[in-house]
Amino acid sequence: MKNQSMRINKILVCCGPGCLSNDSLDIYEALKNKIESDKPYISIETTVKATGCHGFCEIGPLIKFLPLDFFYCNVKVSDVEEIYQKTIKNGEIIERLLYHDQNSNQKIKSPEEAGFYKGQKKIALRNVGEIDPLSIDDYMKRGGYKALKKALLKSTTEQIISEVEESGLRGRGGAGFPTGFKWRQCAQMQNFPKYIICNGDEGDPGAFMDRSILEGDPHSIIEGMVIGAYAVDSHSGFMYIRDEYFLAIKNMTKALEQARNYGYLGQDILGSGYDFDIQIVRGGGAFVCGESTALMASIEGRVGEPRAKYIRSVEKGLWDKPTVLNNVETWANIPVIINEGASRFKSIGTAQSPGTKVFSLVGKVKNTGLIEVPMGMTLRQIIYDIGGGIALNKKFKAVQTGGPSGGCIPEQLLDLKVDFDSLDKAGSMMGSGGMIVMDETTCMVDVAKYYLAFLSEESCGKCVPCREGIRRILVILEDICNGRAQDEDLDLLIEICETVQATALCGLGKTAPNPVITTIKYFKDEYIAHIRDKRCPAGVCKELTIYSIDKDKCKSCGLCAKNCPSSAIKQEQSKIFTIDQTKCTKCGACVDICNFHAVKIGGALACR
Amino acid sequence: MENQQDFQYTRQISQQYPQDKRFLLAILQDIQKEYNYLPRESLYMVQEYMDIPLAKLYSMATFYKALSLKPKGRYIIKVCDGTACHIRASQTLTDEISKILKIAPGQTTSDGRFSLETVNCLGSCAAAPVIVVNDRFYGKVTPSMVKTIIDEYGGIYS
């Protein structure tokens, strides 16, 4: 027994965004205190670390034990005592805290056995969840800053650029622009100073990939940026991080300090005579500031309005100087490419999209969380093998990729390979990596409306097609959802969408119609049902939905009446429960609570 | 007298930064954090310190969502309307809170206690739908839980 206990020497408590919201920090503190206070009496050399996201957010908070490599899920603060006594002191596994895989109906100990982790391949997330992000030593123990040494001390700038070019790495921020090519263009400019920027704005409202890296492995980004800066001969870098990500900003600030102290950043890096430093800029809370030129305007202290990119940022970017801007995940890939070489990197993924991609897999899927998979994996593999299929065993309807700029992909395209070009071809795009799974209870018109409403607030409002176009598209979508639209509206919708796509000034406007265009393309019948039959098949659009209680199924338990926040459910003399339509706000609480599926969602409202 | 103090903090915040336009957003964000909004007097002070036209400050203040010209409530209820929360019916939560507090998203109750906001993705999609009151998280919220949550903060005074 005692031997075993010696073997657990590291405990990794996930403090990623999902687990944090379930008090994982308290768990970490409690475990730490326990071990600290007992240290003088027992001789265990166990360290507890608060790490970045382990990925499997669905079943958080998660704790991983090394080197035995098993993990606990859904841990509560009240479990700490037992974990300490049994697992840490005696090496005993607490069965109850192991993950129960519903699909295989098995208790799972090691992450490798879980379907969720099986198909994954970690490059950008290589350290996230494995190290204490506040410890540069942890990072270095896992090979950190080796690439920097190789680049600065043993390579020419040409070699670095060639290696990145050769690797075929494409920008992970959305458009998939070849990173090496971008660097080369900037390196050729003879206009100084030059700037390096890391785009950590992550405005996509369903994504937290960049956040996880910023919080969980800040040094990998710093290392990538120093290498890039050296390659293009820049001495000043900026990290634009979303203001809401206060933990990311905190960890990054600390990491930058450490890097400076260790001589990886600042003056005379590694004694090479090369100077480079990075400043953090907090974003102002605007989706459009993720767009490169708007981001630069924001750093300059102006309103975040994009400019036309007929002259590229590598020539005239920040303060009109040559600038390389890359996404968080792109930067995090760089050290690996330098360390292991382009050919190793290219052997992963597809020919046109080498490497991996991080996604936040969320929505109506069983295993929500943060994943990293080789490019070219199919949507089906991601959703069913990793995601475990659709939650509550409902029917899959669509998967949305690319956030507000992307589109909805239907069931018949589930075998689509996930890479930049295939997604583009399907009318969606890679985007930064949000992947939202939708089931039969999701209304596709509502989804389109949701994105357009988002964009109507987030567009900078500068150019006519985007501002006026989105505004009118939204009006039409609202009318469709309210049952006030006519057949002709569909044509008008398409007409406006096409014009906005073709004429808007920046990427936001150009891609804004995508959610509408793809839903019309793949789910036209839902539009028709709303417009002609005044019916929302998914039961989402309130104006087109009526809730009623099925007399035959109702067991008169009264649970629904108790849970109705609007007191709309009353018992008649005949004991049957009915819903008062004048009071019902269609919140769906009764549907969710009824154990007998007695609440019916019906369509068809009289046309107004 | 409170205004006097306002000036004091704003001055302190501004002077931490060089008089360079690129720190404008950072200064405004710090002021926002200090007061929970951008008081008019503060904007006048920043205008003077940075030597930037007031119109530019006003433009920034109304453009960036992190900045607000209106005071916010003591308890800020943020309903996540990220995509994952949206498709797990976060709208019904917003509706329910609106109904109870009688304010629309973006507004503050007349007694200055509650503000209701919808925000984009809080990164806790697994617990969708999520709401946050000040810094406290509530996951897998249902409409019937809303009243209890508001009651935790003293509920509405009738």
Added chain:
Amino acid sequence: MQIIIDKVKCEAKLGETLLTIARRNNIHIPTLCHSDALAGQGNCRMCMVEVSEGKTKKMVASCIYPVTKSIEVITNSETLTKMRKTLVMLLSARVPHNNTILKLRQEYNLPPVTRFKSDDEEECILCGLCTRACDEMGISAISTVNRGINKKVSTPFEEPSTVCIGCGACAHVCPTGAIKIEDIGEERIIWEKSFELLRCSNCGKPFITRVGFEYIKNKINTEIETVCENCRKDAITKKLRDIYGF
């Protein structure tokens, strides 16, 4: 360098905008947010044209697209007309009673837009010229406010500006006449602020606000006469006549 616009060969200097070249060659491209004095807006997108470079074809805003190599340009294809029509339709929905847009709508043979609820009072299409003009004057009394579909132009806090000099540059550049400028006797009202007007010492017509006059005087740091534009021109012509005797 030579480029081809609508099959016409045109001389072009490196970095010149397509619009400049087209105008020089009397090729019409519609614009709303462009002003020669305040170029580089790119907001209205009416001036979009098709540019072919070898096999690739793209749509660009001619008012800001700099020519860097020989290209072929089409300014009036069917697609372009269709796009412009939609843009005009969208603008008409925004400013249903504005004369500039009304004319444009008739030019494109479009019916009045009835599908959308409009603000009958609205006249501004947010081209951005006014705020640019005010910035160029060195005043910046107005700016854009908000973002997205709620964007508009206003003075800070939508109150009469403390710095506005009433020069009227904003109203002067406005393509739709959305900015109201009212001169009554010796008073000018603009942006809800009232100014005293100075009269021309020659012809006696009110022509500049007192604050505006002082501002310019201070800026160029020399005494200037209170003479209006017309009279000054007349004076110069007269002088020329005196000298050359024509």
